[in-house]
Amino acid sequence: MRIVVIGTGYVGLVSAACFAEMGHHVICVDTNAERIAQLRAGHVPIHEPGLDGMVHNNHQQNRLHFTTELRPSLANVDVCFIAVGTPSCANGAADTQHVFQVAEELGKYLPSSCVVVNKSTVPVGTAERVERCIAEQLALRHAAFAVPVASNPEFLREGCAVEDFMRPDRIIIGSADAQSAQVLQSLYAPFLRKNPRLLMMGRREAELSKYAANAMLATRISFMNEIASLSECLGVDVESVRLGIGSDSRIGYDFLYAGCGYGGSCFPKDVRALIHTSQRHGLSSHILQAVEERNTIQKAGLFIKLKLQLGYLEGRRIALWGLAFKPGTDDIREAPALQLLESLMHAGAHVHAYDPVACANVAEYVPKQWLDSGQLTLNAADPYHVLERAHALVVATEWKPFRQPDWKRIAACMDKHIVIDGRNIYDPLSMQQHGFVHVGVGRGIAHSSEAAALTNAA
Numbered sequence: 001m002r003i004v005v006i007g008t009g010y011v012g013l014v015s016a017a018c019f020a021e022m023g024h025h026v027i028c029v030d031t032n033a034e035r036i037a038q039l040r041a042g043h044v045p046i047h048e049p050g051l052d053g054m055v056h057n058n059h060q061q062n063r064l065h066f067t068t069e070l071r072p073s074l075a076n077v078d079v080c081f082i083a084v085g086t087p088s089c090a091n092g093a094a095d096t097q098h099v100f101q102v103a104e105e106l107g108k109y110l111p112s113s114c115v116v117v118n119k120s121t122v123p124v125g126t127a128e129r130v131e132r133c134i135a136e137q138l139a140l141r142h143a144a145f146a147v148p149v150a151s152n153p154e155f156l157r158e159g160c161a162v163e164d165f166m167r168p169d170r171i172i173i174g175s176a177d178a179q180s181a182q183v184l185q186s187l188y189a190p191f192l193r194k195n196p197r198l199l200m201m202g203r204r205e206a207e208l209s210k211y212a213a214n215a216m217l218a219t220r221i222s223f224m225n226e227i228a229s230l231s232e233c234l235g236v237d238v239e240s241v242r243l244g245i246g247s248d249s250r251i252g253y254d255f256l257y258a259g260c261g262y263g264g265s266c267f268p269k270d271v272r273a274l275i276h277t278s279q280r281h282g283l284s285s286h287i288l289q290a291v292e293e294r295n296t297i298q299k300a301g302l303f304i305k306l307k308l309q310l311g312y313l314e315g316r317r318i319a320l321w322g323l324a325f326k327p328g329t330d331d332i333r334e335a336p337a338l339q340l341l342e343s344l345m346h347a348g349a350h351v352h353a354y355d356p357v358a359c360a361n362v363a364e365y366v367p368k369q370w371l372d373s374g375q376l377t378l379n380a381a382d383p384y385h386v387l388e389r390a391h392a393l394v395v396a397t398e399w400k401p402f403r404q405p406d407w408k409r410i411a412a413c414m415d416k417h418i419v420i421d422g423r424n425i426y427d428p429l430s431m432q433q434h435g436f437v438h439v440g441v442g443r444g445i446a447h448s449s450e451a452a453a454l455t456n457a458a
């Protein structure tokens with residue numbers, strides 16, 4: 001098939017590369033000229049395991065092309081994916097302006113009928129509105145064809161996006177016509193060989209399924225974060241509670257990790273968008289509002305824990321491990337580390353941060369004077385380097401090499417032996433044995449003499 005993917009971000013570029021990998025002819029269109037120039041020059045502008053090789057190979061094989069020009073890309077197109085960003089508006093609603101800008105252009109420039117598929121996460125009713133928007137433009141130029149619009153929400157996770165796209169848990173296709181349903185079923189057939197879960201439904205149902213999935217996952221995280229806070233008060237180790245409840249097959253182990261709050265480009269904005277949709281329909285979104293509030297509290301937790309340990313922060317040297325909102329990605333959108341950075345900068349602390357891939361994005365995002373003054377330094381080369389004379393180490397992202405570091409070397413570098421473990425990757429008792437004050441999330445075990453006695457006996 002001839003496919004056009006509009007938007008070359010995490011979703012668009014991954015989808016395009018994976019479709020090209022299956023043998024299709026794919027053109028990626030983006031208004032960001034710098035991004036397109038980079039892609040043409042063979043540089044993949046986002047960090048996503050497995051993506052570079054796939055983009056490079058398919059580009060070399062002439063199956064994957066990059067352009068800023070939508071109009072010429074549309075010749076003989078069979079399927080056109082919309083994968084542009086839908087960030088939050090100030091009132092929490094999803095900002096769909098890019099989606100409708102694309103819809104208008106498609107209506108203006110499509111030379112013949114094709115299936116338009118919306119992959120961006122959008123409010124219920126958007127596919128219908130996009131179809132109307134295209135139809136209005138077609139009518140203005142007296143085009144003698146119609147363009148059906150389907151909804152095909154994306155469920156990939158950053159950090160394992162290629163893997164998720166190639167082997168999805170399920171594919172949801174929301175359509176209102178036989179042509180789109182058939183074309184998309186055929187396009188996705190090779191991705192369903194291991195797991196034939198293709199769910200066909202209405203477009204509105206597909207759109208709400210996407211928000212409901214993200215909101216459910218965010219709810220599990222906020223729920224566990226709340227149990228973690230209670231655990232801290234009760235002298236309970238939330239890690240044992242996680243295992244205790246995850247073993248119930250009705251609950252399961254996934255997405256039960258307490259931490260320093262969820263970030264990323266989707267959970268925060270999608271929870272806010274669903275709250276906004278509920279409110280527009282006169283409903284109070286009790287659960288989701290609490291999910292968001294809990295997450296705001298959780299993100300502030302790293303700073304509070306640090307302050308409790310150090311008393312004051314002005315002039316303190318803080319080592320920060322991890323800037324990305326999760327491991328495996330360079331994405332820093334709504335990352336807990338950014339909120340911590342801001343609080344520490346205002347408190348007059350000096351922060352020396354290490355992240356293997358997210359430093360460039362942070363350097364672009366933070367006020368220049370933080371870096372120019374040396375109050376913040378960013379290091380992508382050596383996690384031990386940022387520990388020199390530090391008064392505390394904060395772990396905000398659970399990159400794998402952080403899991404078993406050389407504690408002797410760390411102790412020799414640091415002025416004070418305090419570790420704020422925002423991702424619960426260290427065992428509190430062995431940290432004590434290494435001579436560190438360890439503050440995790442919900443690790444009340446340090447106060448629980450019963451648990452300590454049991455561990456010592458084991």
Ligand SMILES: NC(=O)C1=CN([C@@H]2O[C@H](COP(=O)(O)OP(=O)(O)OC[C@H]3O[C@@H](n4cnc5c(N)ncnc54)[C@H](O)[C@@H]3O)[C@@H](O)[C@H]2O)C=CC1
Nearest residue numbers: 007008009010011030031032084085086098120121154158
């Ligand atoms: N990032 C993720 O892991 C996932 C994101 N989604 C959803 O997919 C959508 C896209 O997300 P990301 O890929 O993260 O976004 P992104 O922000 O990484 O990329 C969006 C791209 O669209 C381009 N763009 C904007 N307006 C355009 C226009 N008129 N024409 C052509 N290109 C245009 C931008 O320049 C940018 O390169 C969002 O709705 C998001 O909620 C869904 C599942 C996973």
Ligand SMILES: O=C(O)[C@H]1O[C@H](OP(=O)(O)OP(=O)(O)OC[C@H]2O[C@@H](n3ccc(=O)[nH]c3=O)[C@H](O)[C@@H]2O)[C@H](O)[C@@H](O)[C@@H]1O
Nearest residue numbers: 154155156157158221255256257259262263264266325326
């Ligand atoms: O719509 C989207 O954009 C995507 O959002 C999430 O994917 P992603 O944001 O890439 O990453 P996740 O692995 O879901 O993690 C999100 C945040 O939750 C946090 N998290 C995750 C799991 C957990 O148990 N605890 C926890 O705090 C992570 O640290 C991270 O900050 C969903 O998992 C994807 O299915 C969805 O497609």
